[in-house]
Amino acid sequence: MSKPLPVLETDRLILRPPQAEDFEPWAAFVADAEVQRFIGGAQERAVAWRMLRLMAGAWAMDGFGMFSVLEKASGCWIGRLGPWCPADWPGTEVGWALVRDAWGKGYAIESATAAIDWAFDNLGWTEVVHTIAPENVNSQAVAKRLGSTILRDGWLPAPINSATVVWGQSREQWMGRRRSA
Template sequence: MSDTTPRIETERLVLRVPRIEDFERYAELLADEEACRFIGGHMPRPAAWRRFLQMPGAWAVQGFAMFSVIEKSSGLWLGQLGPWQPDGWPGTEVGWALHRDAWGKGYAYEGAAAAIDWAFAHLGWTEVIHCIDADNAASQALARRLGSRVLRQSGMPAPYEHVVVDVWGQSREDWQVRRSTRA
């Protein structure tokens, strides 16, 4: 990726396009059964490699995808989050998946809020959604904290057509009102 690719900095995080050096921690994330319970399940390293290539490929082809989340103080890869809309997806999503050692520290909220700001400002989206399993209490809590609510239920595209998710979300206008009242 060129140096003109997006880079977002928050108080504690850098959000940037994935790089090859992110893969080791990414493979650890995808090997963790609990961490992957709601994102398609854990997978062995060769499958993780193929999945890892999706995000840089989406950045190259469509100009957006999830960012790698890097902790500023350590340079440690914490996970991925950001805009995501593959073919057949239920809408314009900002999603997240963080390494287990990043849980419970507010990183997901900090990064997702910055990614939502970026998606509305740079992609022209009018709505942001989060596809969340009905049993995923942690992601539901994050969606609520972001100001989202359940909009509808939806099936997922193949190969996950058997999965039904709650589609949480909000409009750009609702997001902007919430952001301005917090500022």
């Protein structure tokens, strides 16, 4: 018997595994060149469909994947965020990407905090990383606010095939920071 899929709630957000109803906002999200600038560039609807099903499949096969992020007040889908570790990835990642309308509201910090807590509590990870393009200063700021630092240089495998900077922290660092907060 499989475990029920998690639904996480923060003060302003709901994080849940992707569902078929997320397709239209997901397609708009991956078509937005500015949002996708550091994560592979704008994509067509057909690619968005595959990406959504890829994430749902990760939940089915691995018991984790990125969450769909919903704004509680509006019920709107505002992005995808959470644990991710495909083959040949440079670490156990909690990554994030939100629609432009959600930028600057603290949603990335709020939802990443919940996702990192969940990953450490449920996946047995000893480290969480964030793969961030060297020029992506906004995501670097989020990583810093989460308490992460640059750990090493990395490489994102195909189909991305690009260098990345691996930010992150150990489980002990995260837990110590959370206890002192």
